[in-house]
Amino acid sequence: MDVKLAYGKSGLHLSIPDNWHTQVIEPNYPPALSDPERQLRNALEQPAGAPRLRDLVKPTDRIGIIVNDITRATPNSLILHAIIENLSHIPLENIQIFVALGTHRRMTPAELSELVGAEIFATFPVIQNDAFNLHSQTFLGYTHQGHKIWINRELMACDVKILTGFIEPHFFAGFSGAGKAIMPGMAGIQTILGNHCAANIADPNATWGRTHGNPIWEEIQEVAHKVPSTFLVNVTLDRERKITGIFSGDLDAAFAKGVDFVRQYAMVAVDEPFDIVITSNSGYPLDLNLYQSVKGMSAASQIVKPGGVIFIAASCWDGIPDHGQFKELLEGAGDPVNLLKKVMKPDCCIQDQWQAQILAQVLTKARVYLFSDHLTDTEIHSALLTPTADIVKTIQEMMISFSHPVRICVLPEGPLTIPVIKETSRLSN
Numbered sequence: 001m002d003v004k005l006a007y008g009k010s011g012l013h014l015s016i017p018d019n020w021h022t023q024v025i026e027p028n029y030p031p032a033l034s035d036p037e038r039q040l041r042n043a044l045e046q047p048a049g050a051p052r053l054r055d056l057v058k059p060t061d062r063i064g065i066i067v068n069d070i071t072r073a074t075p076n077s078l079i080l081h082a083i084i085e086n087l088s089h090i091p092l093e094n095i096q097i098f099v100a101l102g103t104h105r106r107m108t109p110a111e112l113s114e115l116v117g118a119e120i121f122a123t124f125p126v127i128q129n130d131a132f133n134l135h136s137q138t139f140l141g142y143t144h145q146g147h148k149i150w151i152n153r154e155l156m157a158c159d160v161k162i163l164t165g166f167i168e169p170h171f172f173a174g175f176s177g178a179g180k181a182i183m184p185g186m187a188g189i190q191t192i193l194g195n196h197c198a199a200n201i202a203d204p205n206a207t208w209g210r211t212h213g214n215p216i217w218e219e220i221q222e223v224a225h226k227v228p229s230t231f232l233v234n235v236t237l238d239r240e241r242k243i244t245g246i247f248s249g250d251l252d253a254a255f256a257k258g259v260d261f262v263r264q265y266a267m268v269a270v271d272e273p274f275d276i277v278i279t280s281n282s283g284y285p286l287d288l289n290l291y292q293s294v295k296g297m298s299a300a301s302q303i304v305k306p307g308g309v310i311f312i313a314a315s316c317w318d319g320i321p322d323h324g325q326f327k328e329l330l331e332g333a334g335d336p337v338n339l340l341k342k343v344m345k346p347d348c349c350i351q352d353q354w355q356a357q358i359l360a361q362v363l364t365k366a367r368v369y370l371f372s373d374h375l376t377d378t379e380i381h382s383a384l385l386t387p388t389a390d391i392v393k394t395i396q397e398m399m400i401s402f403s404h405p406v407r408i409c410v411l412p413e414g415p416l417t418i419p420v421i422k423e424t425s426r427l428s429n
Contacts, residue, residue, distance in 0.1 A: 006283030032242035040082035047249025064158030077117030100185025150188025179224030336363035
């Protein structure tokens with residue numbers, strides 16, 4: 001059996017022996033839209049639960065359009081062109097583009113130009129959120145959980161905020177899209193740390209496909225609703241990053257339609273856990289570093305047996321990375337149990353704690369092997385993982401340690417699939 005994992009820009013081919021007990025699970029994508037430019041324009045004219053965008057915006061209004069950063073495969077340029085065309089009654093100088101960085105690193109001018117398109121980059125101000133600069137944020141009060149709400153000051157000065165992005169399964173927020181453009185995207189670090197705190201991450205409802213009842217998702221939406229005059233433009237994508245669906249309008253109504261759409265092809269039930277799960281991190285751009293690649297490990301951990309083995313292929317051309325505090329947390333841990341104890345301490349409230357916590361949860365359940373062209377064995381070991389230069393060969397070598405026929409699952413698209421055990425599925429809304 002030949003399987004192609006989503007890896008970097010080119011993919012990774014595996015030749016799996018036919019006599020292995022192997023099941024391949026991947027999304028059953030709907031067809032890509034035949035004319036996405038036209039269908040984007042149509043979607044803006046027929047929003048869910050909201051007036052048309054052109055009717056919502058007055059000629060004197062200042063408009064803020066939020067886009068994802070480089071870690072997401074959103075077709076920003078295509079979406080932006082449709083929105084700007086729809087706002088033809090608005091002077092160009094009244095439109096600003098905001099990049100929802102959250103705690104991610106700042107992007108270079110070249111990356112920004114690629115992100116939004118050269119023409120748009122040359123025409124409009126492109127503002128990157130700085131979560132760590134309190135002076136760039138404005139205070140909006142507290143959430144029901146008691147967390148401070150800090151949101152980008154320049155965004156709040158806009159009369160209408162347009163939230164773009166794409167909807168996919170998310171390992172602790174349930175699904176991406178909707179309010180995530182504002183929190184964590186345009187939020188301050190105190191707000192992000194509060195939402196992503198250890199108690200919320202540890203909540204069993206903070207997981208793939210769960211929205212209502214998920215303390216992280218519910219607070220994200222609560223914060224987003226504190227920001228007035230929002231309009232949502234979210235899309236869904238296939239493995240070639242082509243648009244399969246468009247959901248525009250009210251923050252809740254449009255997002256609910258998008259989530260229902262994604263559930264139909266991204267959720268796949270299996271009868272029982274597997275001894276070995278081979279996964280990816282959905283390829284470029286999501287597998288740019290090890291921090292992002294925890295998502296692929298988390299997807300695999302949903303269906304691996306306790307004490308089982310996970311193999312993940314992730315390019316990691318951006319390293320572990322060096323920016324943020326994820327690398328620091330891993331290097332000082334020693335083992336998964338100590339890492340989990342460290343991040344669960346009440347006084348541990350630092351950037352990237354959430355990613356280290358989820359990695360520790362995965363590693364206390366299964367051993368994880370990493371295939372990467374860009375990380376050294378020393379770097380992989382420092383991250384509490386085991387390097388492999390050949391996934392199939394490594395599995396062949398470990399076969400003798402099993403006393404029963406080994407059941408293997410392959411998730412070629414990694415976290416774009418939500419695999420669930422039938423009897424224990426908790427992923428309904």
